[in-house]
Amino acid sequence: xxxxxxxxxxxxxxxxxxxxxxxxxxxxxxxxxxxxxxxxxxxxxxxxxxxxxxxxxxxxxxxxxxxxxxxxxxxxxxxxxxxxxxxxxxxxxxxxxxxxxxxxxxxxxxxxxxxxxxxxxxxxxxxxxxxxxxxxxxxxxxxxxxxxxxxxxxxxxxxxxxxxxxxxxxxxxxxxxxxxxxxxxxxxxxxxxxxxxxxxxxxxxxxxxxxxxxxxx
Numbered sequence: 001x002x003x004x005x006x007x008x009x010x011x012x013x014x015x016x017x018x019x020x021x022x023x024x025x026x027x028x029x030x031x032x033x034x035x036x037x038x039x040x041x042x043x044x045x046x047x048x049x050x051x052x053x054x055x056x057x058x059x060x061x062x063x064x065x066x067x068x069x070x071x072x073x074x075x076x077x078x079x080x081x082x083x084x085x086x087x088x089x090x091x092x093x094x095x096x097x098x099x100x101x102x103x104x105x106x107x108x109x110x111x112x113x114x115x116x117x118x119x120x121x122x123x124x125x126x127x128x129x130x131x132x133x134x135x136x137x138x139x140x141x142x143x144x145x146x147x148x149x150x151x152x153x154x155x156x157x158x159x160x161x162x163x164x165x166x167x168x169x170x171x172x173x174x175x176x177x178x179x180x181x182x183x184x185x186x187x188x189x190x191x192x193x194x195x196x197x198x199x200x201x202x203x204x205x206x207x208x209x210x211x212x213x214x215x216x217x
């Protein structure tokens with residue numbers, strides 16, 4: 001399948017947090033792209049994408065009575081409200097120096113956003129190394145990581161590690177029926193729509209694909 005050949009990119013806006021580029025192709029096409037990446041690391045210029053920008057965790061808590069999907073209310077500034085979210089965060093330079101950057105990044109985010117510390121009996125697996133959040137206006141991407149954590153109760157959970165602009169307002173530990181209800185409603189209990197990555201986490205949970213993790217499948 002023939003595709004337009006990338007030529008160059010002009011920087012239209014440059015800030016410490018995001019840049020806006022005019023992507024240019026040899027057939028004369030121009031396309032605007034908002035990206036966290038520097039010009040030399042733009043996805044458009046690469047044959048293979050490589051490392052994502054962030055990690056997102058599908059976290060299943062195995063309690064003695066029944067499993068639950070861990071979600072929480074997180075304030076999202078672009079929406080101006082709290083939305084139903086899952087543990088996520090950007091990959092930083094310290095993560096890149098480890099032998100498993102994606103796993104290391106999510107372990108750090110779990111400690112900060114949930115208080116969970118991964119132990120030997122728990123399982124973490126990268127199920128999608130890179131998915132684009134919206135390959136239209138932005139090239140932002142994330143890795144999807146399934147996590148199964150064995151807990152006796154929810155006393156370990158806390159959101160005391162919030163940093164900078166992070167604002168949380170409690171956990172939602174949804175069992176199978178509760179998760180299916182949220183999916184069917186298309187919004188949380190407050191009537192607020194949820195992000196696509198949260199929908200993906202709920203679909204993964206109710207599909208029960210996580211049940212084979214750690215079993216060599």
